[in-house]
Amino acid sequence: MLKPIRETDVAVVGGGPTGLAAAIAARLAGLEVTVVERSLPPIDKPCGEGIMPDGVAILERLGVDIPAAEAVPFTGIEFVQGALRARGEFPGRPGLGVRRTALHAALQRRAEQLQIELLWGREVRGLHDLGLELTRGLIRSRFVVGADGLESKLRRALGLDVAPIYRRFGIRRHFEVRPWNDHVEVHFATGCEAYVTPVGGDRVCIAVLIHDPRLRYDDALELFPDLARRIEHARAVDDPEGSSTVYRRTPRITRGRVALIGDAAGSVDAITGAGVTLGLHQAVSLASALRTGDLSSYEADYRRLMRIPGGMTSIMLAANRRPGLRTMALRTLATAPWVLSQLLGLHTRAFPFSFHAHDTLPGPPMDGWIPPGRDRPGRADSPTA
Numbered sequence: 001m002l003k004p005i006r007e008t009d010v011a012v013v014g015g016g017p018t019g020l021a022a023a024i025a026a027r028l029a030g031l032e033v034t035v036v037e038r039s040l041p042p043i044d045k046p047c048g049e050g051i052m053p054d055g056v057a058i059l060e061r062l063g064v065d066i067p068a069a070e071a072v073p074f075t076g077i078e079f080v081q082g083a084l085r086a087r088g089e090f091p092g093r094p095g096l097g098v099r100r101t102a103l104h105a106a107l108q109r110r111a112e113q114l115q116i117e118l119l120w121g122r123e124v125r126g127l128h129d130l131g132l133e134l135t136r137g138l139i140r141s142r143f144v145v146g147a148d149g150l151e152s153k154l155r156r157a158l159g160l161d162v163a164p165i166y167r168r169f170g171i172r173r174h175f176e177v178r179p180w181n182d183h184v185e186v187h188f189a190t191g192c193e194a195y196v197t198p199v200g201g202d203r204v205c206i207a208v209l210i211h212d213p214r215l216r217y218d219d220a221l222e223l224f225p226d227l228a229r230r231i232e233h234a235r236a237v238d239d240p241e242g243s244s245t246v247y248r249r250t251p252r253i254t255r256g257r258v259a260l261i262g263d264a265a266g267s268v269d270a271i272t273g274a275g276v277t278l279g280l281h282q283a284v285s286l287a288s289a290l291r292t293g294d295l296s297s298y299e300a301d302y303r304r305l306m307r308i309p310g311g312m313t314s315i316m317l318a319a320n321r322r323p324g325l326r327t328m329a330l331r332t333l334a335t336a337p338w339v340l341s342q343l344l345g346l347h348t349r350a351f352p353f354s355f356h357a358h359d360t361l362p363g364p365p366m367d368g369w370i371p372p373g374r375d376r377p378g379r380a381d382s383p384t385a
């Protein structure tokens with residue numbers, strides 16, 4: 001019989017950005033938290049490395065401090081197709097380009113500061129009636145959070161797995177070059193996109209999104225001659241690293257006292273640049289639900305949080321399949337950039353009418369909007385209040 005090695009309120013499977021953010025938010029809501037992660041920190045992963053403005057606001061709210069030297073603000077998005085350029089501005093604060101390892105290290109520092117128990121290099125084998133089963137031992141917990149990524153085993157164990165609506169592949173590489181644009185550049189070619197995020201004073205991250213996983217990074221870059229020329233003399237500082245990017249909508253993300261979060265809960269295509277930010281919104285909502293002991297508010301918030309990035313994924317993938325339509329849309333956006341700025345405002349939840357999840361964390365709300373969870377009746381009867 002397995003012996004409990006720990007007892008905690010919340011056991012989190014996966015110490016990627018979403019698992020750590022969920023742990024920090026739950027800890028700020030007054031709960032004891034243990035995170036189990038099979039890799040050792042700081043964890044890297046192929047990613048475009050852009051955090052949207054609303055994600056940056058949540059990181060601040062969670063007390064996650066990314067040193068200024070490790071992050072580069074970007075003030076909007078610029079779409080590029082040949083000579084056609086459409087440039088939109090974020091209506092509020094900028095987003096941040098930040099190396100994945102720097103983001104992970106900042107989250108780890110904050111988790112340690114809050115005395116969250118972090119079990120690195122430990123693999124979760126599965127769910128147990130009392131909590132989580134590890135390769136050696138058991139964690140007894142009131143709640144389990146599955147933040148175990150795109151191919152989540154927990155999602156499968158809960159019987160909540162569904163096939164992706166769409167799957168393609170992303171490869172990223174870093175180049176030593178001074179960023180030439182204070183916007184994230186999204187370049188379009190037939191059936192393929194590349195996007196450039198500034199991640200340091202002398203560094204950019206270029207991710208390409210493709211359908212055929214056999215296509216080599218350099219061959220994919222050649223589909224974007226302007227971009228290839230830009231980095232012609234830049235030194236590549238690492239090897240290309242690839243991963244699937246999946247659009248998946250999961251019908252449910254909670255079962256009993258287990259909740260899924262981040263890519264484990266469902267995901268949007270990488271072209272939206274919204275994966276990490278979506279996970280951060282979910283972390284805030286989930287902490288509120290865990291605090292009250294009722295996961296139903298999280299289930300409802302999740303569905304609403306997914307609407308805009310899900311819609312954006314559908315639009316971007318449709319544009320990918322119909323280049324003629326995309327060219328028409330880009331021409332319109334190029335002559336009316338305010339339309340793109342408004343769309344970016346929607347995407348980054350910058351408007352007063354934007355949907356924000358339940359938020360009962362202590363401290364000031366984000367960016368001037370009033371979190372709906374604060375005023376709702378029934379929130380005060382939390383077991384930890």
Ligand SMILES: Cc1cc2nc3c(=O)[nH]c(=O)nc-3n(C[C@H](O)[C@H](O)[C@H](O)COP(=O)(O)OP(=O)(O)OC[C@H]3O[C@@H](n4cnc5c(N)ncnc54)[C@H](O)[C@@H]3O)c2cc1C
Nearest residue numbers: 014016017018038047048049050124149170262263275276
């Ligand atoms: C090419 C590409 C570009 C992207 N660009 C962007 C972008 O610009 N901006 C953005 O916001 N998003 C982007 N994304 C999406 C983003 O990377 C993901 O949404 C994000 O990583 C999800 O974080 P997560 O914590 O949910 O999952 P992950 O980062 O996958 O973390 C899951 C963790 O769980 C651990 N784990 C799994 N199973 C177990 C187990 N049994 N026991 C213990 N630990 C376990 C893993 O080791 C891993 O560390 C991009 C994705 C790709 C592929």
